[in-house]
Amino acid sequence: MPKSTPEETSLPPDVLAKYEPVIGLEVHVQLLTRTKIFCGCSTRFGDPPNTNVCPVCLGLPGTLPVLNKRAVEMAMRASLALNCTVHDHSRFARKNYFYPDLPKGYQISQYELPLATAGHLEVEVAGPPAGAGAKKRIGITRLHLEEDAAKNLHEGFSQSARKAYIDYNRCGTPLAEIVSEPDMRTPEEAYAYLTALRQILLYTGVSDVNMEEGSLRCDANVSVRLRGAKEFGTKVEVKNLNSFRFLQKALEFEIERHIAVLESGGRLSQETRLWNQAEGRTVSMRSKEKAHDYRYFPEPDLLPVHISEAWRSEVRRTLPELPEAKRARFVAAYAITPYDAEVLTSSQALAGYFESVVKAGAPGKAAANWMQTELLRGLKDSGKEIDASPIAPAALAELVKLVESGQITGAIGKKVFATMFESGRTAADIVAAEGLAAQVSDAAIEQAAREVIAKNPDNVAKFKSGNEGVFKFFVGQVMKATRGQANPQSVNDILRKLLAL
Ligand code: ADP
Ligand code: ZN
Numbered sequence: 001m002p003k004s005t006p007e008e009t010s011l012p013p014d015v016l017a018k019y020e021p022v023i024g025l026e027v028h029v030q031l032l033t034r035t036k037i038f039c040g041c042s043t044r045f046g047d048p049p050n051t052n053v054c055p056v057c058l059g060l061p062g063t064l065p066v067l068n069k070r071a072v073e074m075a076m077r078a079s080l081a082l083n084c085t086v087h088d089h090s091r092f093a094r095k096n097y098f099y100p101d102l103p104k105g106y107q108i109s110q111y112e113l114p115l116a117t118a119g120h121l122e123v124e125v126a127g128p129p130a131g132a133g134a135k136k137r138i139g140i141t142r143l144h145l146e147e148d149a150a151k152n153l154h155e156g157f158s159q160s161a162r163k164a165y166i167d168y169n170r171c172g173t174p175l176a177e178i179v180s181e182p183d184m185r186t187p188e189e190a191y192a193y194l195t196a197l198r199q200i201l202l203y204t205g206v207s208d209v210n211m212e213e214g215s216l217r218c219d220a221n222v223s224v225r226l227r228g229a230k231e232f233g234t235k236v237e238v239k240n241l242n243s244f245r246f247l248q249k250a251l252e253f254e255i256e257r258h259i260a261v262l263e264s265g266g267r268l269s270q271e272t273r274l275w276n277q278a279e280g281r282t283v284s285m286r287s288k289e290k291a292h293d294y295r296y297f298p299e300p301d302l303l304p305v306h307i308s309e310a311w312r313s314e315v316r317r318t319l320p321e322l323p324e325a326k327r328a329r330f331v332a333a334y335a336i337t338p339y340d341a342e343v344l345t346s347s348q349a350l351a352g353y354f355e356s357v358v359k360a361g362a363p364g365k366a367a368a369n370w371m372q373t374e375l376l377r378g379l380k381d382s383g384k385e386i387d388a389s390p391i392a393p394a395a396l397a398e399l400v401k402l403v404e405s406g407q408i409t410g411a412i413g414k415k416v417f418a419t420m421f422e423s424g425r426t427a428a429d430i431v432a433a434e435g436l437a438a439q440v441s442d443a444a445i446e447q448a449a450r451e452v453i454a455k456n457p458d459n460v461a462k463f464k465s466g467n468e469g470v471f472k473f474f475v476g477q478v479m480k481a482t483r484g485q486a487n488p489q490s491v492n493d494i495l496r497k498l499l500a501l
């Protein structure tokens with residue numbers, strides 16, 4: 001039996017509740033430039049190892065870096081979208097450390113003069129303390145540019161059979177590092193922050209933010225303090241969080257571990273830990289004492305970066321409508337709920353699809369409902385993205401209109417949708433071919449009912465004197481007049497209404 005350590009103790013809720021977690025995230029994103037940040041090599045993902053390399057990104061002596069303007073521009077886009085101040089002057093610095101994935105022996109990064117500082121973003125936070133649907137502003141300390149390192153690949157598990165390979169294709173890929181303020185108080189808020197950040201980076205087109213391919217990487221800093229305390233507790237940095245779910249799990253684990261240590265009278269040490277998904281726990285990687293001294297100094301091979309007001313406003317001018325603004329506009333313009341808006345703006349493609357459906361004549365709320373149920377389910381089940389939807393926006397609008405106008409029932413509409421999704425045929429085509437417009441319109445039923453009533457005054461009199469049995473006669477006559485294609489329930493409702501006059 002393994003010895004029980006504080007890490008494995010499950011603490012009672014009242015003990016957990018005494019403490020407040022404090023979380024700050026450091027996020028690295030690869031910028032979507034075609035070429036690397038200081039040379040002309042391609043940044044394409046998945047090319048054969050060590051094919052996109054040159055003397056500059058291999059760090060050979062005598063080579064000089066040349067800054068990629070596109071990388072600066074993309075970092076500016078991200079900065080402005082995150083409400084940061086983009087500084088007139090920033091500067092690159094050398095961050096010195098020795099590791100095989102860094103052939104120069106230093107990383108070119110930014111240090112005391114970063115590209116941008118003092119931004120923020122709004123996140124949706126559910127649950128306490130804010131309450132459902134509430135928003136919270138999370139500060140962004142800084143956004144700076146740097147180069148990515150190469151990728152280490154390990155093979156074999158035993159010490160003797162273990163081999164390491166290095167792929168320098170990644171070395172020199174432009175990165176933006178985005179550091180948050182320690183403003184988050186729950187793992188859910190950290191998750192919401194990363195979600196909102198990811199969405200902004202996607203909307204602005206600066207990164208494909210693909211966690212599996214490593215174009216978005218996140219380190220979490222976490223500490224706890226007694227509720228009401230002013231000072232922050234000792235923080236621990238958790239690395240190796242390669243999914244949103246791992247981030248949340250690692251934070252939950254780490255918060256409990258901190259509280260257990262403090263409750264047992266212990267002290268936390270400032271350290272870096274790794275999330276081990278297989279074991280569902282964090283493990284210590286290095287303590288602060290062993291932390292690198294990076295010996296930063298200004299990069300002598302690059303000029304300081306100067307950004308003119310003209311360039312800044314030009315970049316600002318080309319920013320797209322951002323997720324939050326889009327959500328607010330959707331709620332106001334299309335009478336959908338904030339939840340609908342959140343789902344529909346999860347990507348620009350989905351939002352664009354929705355607006356096309358509405359432009360093609362479908363009512364907003366109905367379009368939102370059909371998209372969130374049938375369309376998103378269909379896409380998910382078939383593993384398709386919205387851009388590859390077999391149903392075009394106008395085609396979905398046609399179906400929505402058929403249902404909304406009562407020409408087909410909602411239930412039939414769902415069947416028609418399934419056929420449309422499979423075959424690419426139009427709703428009208430399917431309805432006609434399969435005789436699904438069985439429902440005669442309410443107006444046509446009413447017309448037939450009025451005629452039947454006018455022709456049978458004797459039976460009307462009988463019904464009015466209390467002969468309920470004669471009602472069946474009227475139903476039968478109307479069904480006959482509509483060739484059996486009317487919805488019986490509608491026939492009933494309309495007859496009752498007219499006979500009560
Ligand atoms: P370091 O010098 O160790 O890199 P920084 O002050 O640069 O620390 O902060 C790094 C990250 O850690 C930031 O995202 C910041 O918000 C977060 N952070 C700082 N102090 C704490 C703390 N006490 N608890 C949790 N997160 C923290
Ligand atoms: Zn190169």
Ligand code: MG
């Ligand atoms: Mg730091």
